[in-house]
Amino acid sequence: MQNEKIKVKKKYSAFSYKAGNSFLHRCPAWIKLLCIPALNILFLCLPIYFALGLIVVQFAIACVLRFSLREQFTDLKPVLYYAAFVLVMDLIMCFGSGKMNFAEVFSWDNQKESVFLLVKIFCILQSASLVFKTSTSLELRDGIWTIEKAVRKIFHLKEKNFITNTISLFLNFIPMVSKIWNQSVRAWIARGGKKGIKMYLKLLPVLFFVGMKKAWNAARALQIRN
Structure with missing residues (x-):
């Protein structure tokens, strides 16, 4: 216990x-509030590999700022909840159709858009995490x-x-x-x-x-x- x-x-x-003296901590909040959301909106409209690249960059920045993996995971957990919700809805759709064709429902062609959306939401939460952690x-x-x-x-x-x-x-x-x-x-x-x-x-x-x-x-x- x-x-x-x-x-x-x-x-x-x-x-x-999280207190610190990094370049992001010293950056004026209005700049972060303008640039980071605008950057994410831009990457939402661009192909998926741009979002994947931004995820890698933001992860590297978080590591440089000494944000632990536990801290980063806690901020990004909502993506897992949304993924679970999408999975449950797909299962309901599968049972509701009466066909029980799991291979078709969970094929890459049917799940591709959901996966891409999850990646972009993950990217946005990373940015939000950086703003809140440094302001x-x-x-x-x-x-x-x-x-x-x-x-x-x-x-x-x-x-x-x-x-x-x-x-x-x-x-x-x-x-x-x-x-x-x-x-x-x-x-x-x-x-x-x-x-x-x-x-x-x-x-x-x-x-x-x-x-x-x-x-x-x-x-x-x-x-x-x-």
């Missing part, structure tokens, strides 16, 4: 900031405000930061969800609970209500400060 507690305690929270929540908010201020100046709009608050809340809520979940799991195991279906049934409502409360408090705090 003690070993299991220690293991959970050291568990990495997905998309959480604090305050840096992300300042970066969004810098972009919004420039856009408002170009189109001669009033200097308000409604869009900044909305987007920054959304971005910062992503690592917050992971942190809340890890804390809930630690509390569950500390009270003698075991990992299984029961744990998810008990903790998912907790994740929802605690997450909603934290989101509400953050939104109210921003509204008061403005």
Whole structure:
């Protein structure tokens, strides 16, 4: 039990900031917010081997920044969940057709587009991971405000930061969800609970209500400060 507690305690929270002094840490957040998503949108439209090349480059950058394989895997796990969902849907389609032709359903011709999409989603999550790992929540908010201020100046709009608050809340809520979940799991195991279906049934409502409360408090705090 003690070993299991220690293991959970050291568990990495997905998309959480990791302090450092690398070139990406020092790069202004607004540059990362503009360049990295734009790069991924470009690679979504290009042939698959461009995305594969970017995956290799981003993996090398993560290794240079000393992000462990465990940390990288934690951020990229949603791809596995999506792949499992696609597999289940294919199985349902196979059973529903009544033909039970697994060879045809899971042939490369039928699965090629799904595999290519998974590769591109993997590439996008890598980029998101690099942004979140090298930018604090305050840096992300300042970066969004810098972009919004420039856009408002170009189109001669009033200097308000409604869009900044909305987007920054959304971005910062992503690592917050992971942190809340890890804390809930630690509390569950500390009270003698075991990992299984029961744990998810008990903790998912907790994740929802605690997450909603934290989101509400953050939104109210921003509204008061403005």
